[in-house]
Amino acid sequence: MAVIQVEHLVKDYKIAKKGKGLKGAVKNLITNEKQVIHAVRDLNFEIEKGEIVAFIGPNGAGKSTTVKMMSGILTPTSGQVLINGKNSQKNRKEVVQDLGVVFGQRSQLNWDLRLGESFELLRHIYQIDKKQYEENLEIMNDILGINEIINTPVRQLSLGQRMRGDLVAAMLHSPSVLFLDEPTIGLDVDGKYAIRKFIKEINQVKGTTVILTTHDLGDIQELCERLIIINHGVLIEDGPLNELIDRIAPYKNLIVEFYDETCVKHPKAELFFHEENIGKYRFMKKDITAAQLIQEISEQIAIKDVTIEEATIDDIIRIAYHKE
Amino acid sequence: MNRARGSAYFYVYKTRILKSLAYRFDVYGNIVMQCITMFASAFFWKALYAGQETVQGVNVEDMLVYTVMSSLMSVVFMTGIERRVMQSVKKGTVATDMLKPINLFSIYFFEDLGNMTALIVQNMIPIFIIGSLCIAVPKPVSMEAFLLFFISLIMAFFINWFLAACFSMWTFTAINMDPMLQVKKHLIRLLSGSIIPMWFFPDWLSNILNLLPFVYIYQLPLDIYIGKYETAELLPRLGIQFIWTVVLFGVFQFLQSRVTKKVMVQGG
Numbered sequence: 001m002a003v004i005q006v007e008h009l010v011k012d013y014k015i016a017k018k019g020k021g022l023k024g025a026v027k028n029l030i031t032n033e034k035q036v037i038h039a040v041r042d043l044n045f046e047i048e049k050g051e052i053v054a055f056i057g058p059n060g061a062g063k064s065t066t067v068k069m070m071s072g073i074l075t076p077t078s079g080q081v082l083i084n085g086k087n088s089q090k091n092r093k094e095v096v097q098d099l100g101v102v103f104g105q106r107s108q109l110n111w112d113l114r115l116g117e118s119f120e121l122l123r124h125i126y127q128i129d130k131k132q133y134e135e136n137l138e139i140m141n142d143i144l145g146i147n148e149i150i151n152t153p154v155r156q157l158s159l160g161q162r163m164r165g166d167l168v169a170a171m172l173h174s175p176s177v178l179f180l181d182e183p184t185i186g187l188d189v190d191g192k193y194a195i196r197k198f199i200k201e202i203n204q205v206k207g208t209t210v211i212l213t214t215h216d217l218g219d220i221q222e223l224c225e226r227l228i229i230i231n232h233g234v235l236i237e238d239g240p241l242n243e244l245i246d247r248i249a250p251y252k253n254l255i256v257e258f259y260d261e262t263c264v265k266h267p268k269a270e271l272f273f274h275e276e277n278i279g280k281y282r283f284m285k286k287d288i289t290a291a292q293l294i295q296e297i298s299e300q301i302a303i304k305d306v307t308i309e310e311a312t313i314d315d316i317i318r319i320a321y322h323k324e
Numbered sequence: 325m326n327r328a329r330g331s332a333y334f335y336v337y338k339t340r341i342l343k344s345l346a347y348r349f350d351v352y353g354n355i356v357m358q359c360i361t362m363f364a365s366a367f368f369w370k371a372l373y374a375g376q377e378t379v380q381g382v383n384v385e386d387m388l389v390y391t392v393m394s395s396l397m398s399v400v401f402m403t404g405i406e407r408r409v410m411q412s413v414k415k416g417t418v419a420t421d422m423l424k425p426i427n428l429f430s431i432y433f434f435e436d437l438g439n440m441t442a443l444i445v446q447n448m449i450p451i452f453i454i455g456s457l458c459i460a461v462p463k464p465v466s467m468e469a470f471l472l473f474f475i476s477l478i479m480a481f482f483i484n485w486f487l488a489a490c491f492s493m494w495t496f497t498a499i500n501m502d503p504m505l506q507v508k509k510h511l512i513r514l515l516s517g518s519i520i521p522m523w524f525f526p527d528w529l530s531n532i533l534n535l536l537p538f539v540y541i542y543q544l545p546l547d548i549y550i551g552k553y554e555t556a557e558l559l560p561r562l563g564i565q566f567i568w569t570v571v572l573f574g575v576f577q578f579l580q581s582r583v584t585k586k587v588m589v590q591g592g
Contacts, residue, residue: 013590068419071423072423073419073420073422073423073588074419074588074589075585075588075589093425096423096424097425099423101420101423103420105416106415106416106417106420107417108417108420108421112343113339113343117339120335121332121335121336121339124329124331124332124334124335125329125332125424125425125426126424126425127329127331
């Protein structure tokens with residue numbers, strides 16, 4: 001059974017429509033015009049146990065809104081989210097006990113307390129068994145080096161340290177589902193590396209299902225087998241990263257450097273550029289492999305050098321965003 | 325609150341005491357501030373009573389006890405919930421805090437309770453000593469009066485906290501609460517009889533104020549302490565105090581569920 005089921009999820013926000021200028025200001029005092037914003041429109045998907053899913057989309061696409069609804073902070077306008085078969089609104093207390101949530105831009109640690117005291121408080125809140133608590137801390141210390149900062153007041157932590165603290169805080173009660181909203185935002189290379197390693201590790205060791213939103217394509221490449229892309233509150237892509245790449249960019253470019261200006265054509269590749277001794281071929285991955293193409297060209301003419309160009313993940317996602 | 329979660333509240337209470345004990349500087353400031361008010365009131369009453377035996381059935385010694393006790397009580401009535409809510413709304417952590425399987429406002433309550441416990445040690449004792457030495461030793465009129473005072477004080481504490489909690493819910497709609505906080509603080513000081521007892525107010529005004537919750541924060545416990553009323557006269561007043569405690573608890577619960585719903589619909 002799927003760990004997370006999202007069914008016909010819809011979220012509309014009502015915001016007050018403000019008139020412009022003096023006339024508008026006076027009008028605002030009397031009437032209260034509301035404007036409806038459709039943040040999420042009819043989302044449907046399922047996430048299986050142990051998956052790491054990247055939830056991506058441009059700014060304002062409805063990612064955070066969806067994550068908030070999945071984690072039970074936000075009430076959907078209609079539709080529902082089931083976590084382990086339970087409705088995240090109706091059985092909030094039960095569902096929440098099995099969720100870990102990290103919002104990259106908001107810390108859930110108490111600023112007045114030392115990091116360790118924040119953890120201890122969470123141990124009491126989630127009723128974590130003392131032995132299991134210490135075991136969990138131990139495992140997480142191995143990956144994140146949390147012991148170095150455990151006695152520092154949260155307000156004195158750097159962003160990277162705080163993020164590590166937040167991750168530990170979210171995983172202390174061994175939830176089966178972990179939501180991460182932009183976990184690597186603003187972090188340096190080391191920080192990102194530690195956090196990615198941590199996510200991979202808990203996924204493998206504990207089988208935690210991870211859903212993360214991110215704008216960092218490195219996160220996606222390193223962590224996620226599955227990608228869900230939404231834009232304007234609508235699901236536009238859902239599938240493995242490789243499949244998406246194959247579908248959006250089913251071609252590669254082969255750039256060949258010859259010894260002179262003569263060049264050959266090939267039936268399975270389009271020669272779309274030819275200048276001096278450089279020729280560029282575009283070929284479909286399903287028609288021919290790069291090795292074969294190189295071999296067949298070199299049978300006809302001597303080749304000095306080759307480069308293979310592939311669409312980067314950036315390109316793929318940009319194309320996906322703009323696709324309607 | 326179930327038994328198991330109780331340990332979380334107790335942990336909050338305990339850490340808050342330790343944190344409050346660590347902030348020395350705040351403490352000295354508080355003591356000085358409280359003493360200034362206390363001395364000003366004491367001099368004011370001494371001047372006012374010059375040549376007068378009693379005013380409204382209260383003599384100058386009782387009035388000075390009233391003043392010292394009022395200063396001591398103000399320590400119990402310091403609340404931090406308004407600022408806590410304000411901060412978490414500003415930082416946008418309310419929604420995530422509400423995600424925990426525990427009641428957020430109960431956490432704030434135990435934080436305030438921890439603060440209060442620390443303040444009793446750090447503020448109340450020094451103010452008690454200074455007040456006793458320089459103004460008057462605040463002795464209760466009788467053991468019975470002291471017990472009734474204590475019961476009344478507990479209810480007063482809850483009335484004061486629920487008022488603060490209800491007030492803090494405003495933070496969810498208004499952006500800057502600082503000026504309103506000041507207004508509330510001084511309004512309570514004035515309307516609760518903490519500085520000037522109700523019996524100095526015109527009858528019509530004190531009759532109205534007797535129906536409002538404020539006088540049940542300072543005035544009623546203090547009246548009991550200095551023996552202003554007979555026990556029979558006190559009971560109906562304690563009754564009203566109890567009713568206000570329950571009513572404000574109800575209002576607090578209602579606002580709490582409304583605010584939670586609002587946060588959940590509009591997002592944190």
